[in-house]
Amino acid sequence: MQHAISISNLSKVYDSGFTALHGVDLDIRDGEILALLGPNGAGKTTLISLICGIINPSGGTVTVKGHDIIKDYRAARKLIGLVPQELHVETFETVWDTVNYSRGLFGKKPDRALCERILKELSLWEKKDNKILQLSGGMKRRVMIAKALAHEPNILFLDEPTAGVDVELRKDMWQLVRRLRASGVTIILTTHYIEEAEEIADRVAVINKGRLIVVDEKTELMRKLGKKQLTLELSNGIGPLPETLSGYDLEVEDDGRRLIYRYDTQAGRTGIGSLLADLNRAGISVKDLDTQQSSLEDIFVSLVEEAR
Template identity: 75%
Template sequence: MTTALSIKNLSKTYKGGVTALKSVDLDIERGEILALLGPNGAGKTTMISIICGLVRPSTGTVTVEGNDIVSQYREARKLIGLVPQELHTETFETVWATVSYSRGLFGKKPNPALVEQILRDLSLYEKKDSQIIALSGGMKRRVMIAKALAHEPRILFLDEPTAGVDVELRKDMWRLVKRLRDTGVTIILTTHYIEEAEEIADRVGVIRKGELLLVEDKAELMRKLGQKQLTLDLQKPLESLPETLSHFDLKLTDDGQQIIYSYDTQANRTGIATLLSALGEADIIVKDLDTQQRSLEDIFVSLVVEEKQ
């Protein structure tokens, strides 16, 4: 795999001593989708702003396909498309004009066929002659994405791209992101919608208070940090769990109708078999059972929420 974006020892401290990033190291491969998760103020937008040349780093280096973002700014910036969190559009311009103008800002020759294809992919073509001011919030968000794609970037940053849009629009954007990835575009996505990361990301990064806590393959992260729950529906309700089952991590529901067994996903499956055998010895008859995987949202919350003192 070829590294599209390389971040080494990246830190940012603003005036007044506020540290937004702390020694971040990260390599992102060409053609992958990385979802960057973190609470408000975690440093996600600061990191994107540094890479895009909007904020200067305090320490560290960033290269975009080998181009340093400081010493080779023009070359690096041409490779990057940015969809910012806030909506910034030319209010009285038409959709077609503003997208075409964004392409020209990067020194690209006019390409009406490409602009048309981008607008069609984003379901914006029927609005091409509409003024931005007349569009809904969701459509304005699509225009922002079209502007970012107009100069054919190799790396696309999406900072909360689906904030404030409905479910249908969100899924349309997910499909577009996957198609872009298939053409070799590298995508870095920040989001508060955990299901968004679960749906489209190849890897997941979690950032808190300027520190990158981890970056893992999504499936591997859920396998390593996830847990499962086995819910056992009982033939007859129990008043309490027998002492012989005390060494299992069990919980009896208030109505006594179910036993819930929590276990690590890497635990040996024989633990379940041992439990079922112990239940049989205790004359507890299981009517049905079901398992549930701990979600990415559960993992994220456990990583970023600090213990109360």
């Protein structure tokens, strides 16, 4: 199967000597939503900038639907739309002109109907004759998305699209992302709101210090790396833990009224049965219990910490 983007041994060393990417290999599947997660300075934006041609790679190759980004840059770039993290806009232009400019820049003939549809979809139609200067931050973000969509890209990069935008725009944005994906657009997004990635992404790639730590299906990642925790509400508070329970990974909370037990869902035995039996033997009665799956955020934090 041809990938939307194939990255092989891609590296970037800046003139200052700083290595932003260490030989990254990554295949992005056609039509998927890939969330690229990583702490600040991990290399997410560098990776995106390399693929889009904004900076030059130091080594390695990238192909976009089989087109090399350097040898065959025209064909490669035509397929890509980019919404960068920073609000880079032509302040003194009108919304309409700037969106049409973007379309022309990518070699497409003017298409009023399409630009109108994009602006309407992003609730920008009313503002089409306004100068960008007069728009709010959230509106400027919408303009940047409109610019990226103006040439009908097959692949869309959204670098921190929801940073500093209000709830309504975030909701609109994710709706748009879903619609685009339904129409066959491959979407690569970076976000700090991991719950968003958890909600929308098909696969997750975690990058830290210029290295790709993990790439996997979101559900698979959560199953493999996710831990569960069992919370036991006790009928009566207990003092120190009895000797018989010392073998369990237990935490005592709420003045001895609550026990937290963490277990690995992948382990052959979770130990829940024996824990409950041992509690019973120690004369500790359980009033209520609850289990929780760790979130993508917990997984992300533990992965990044492990890599330190």
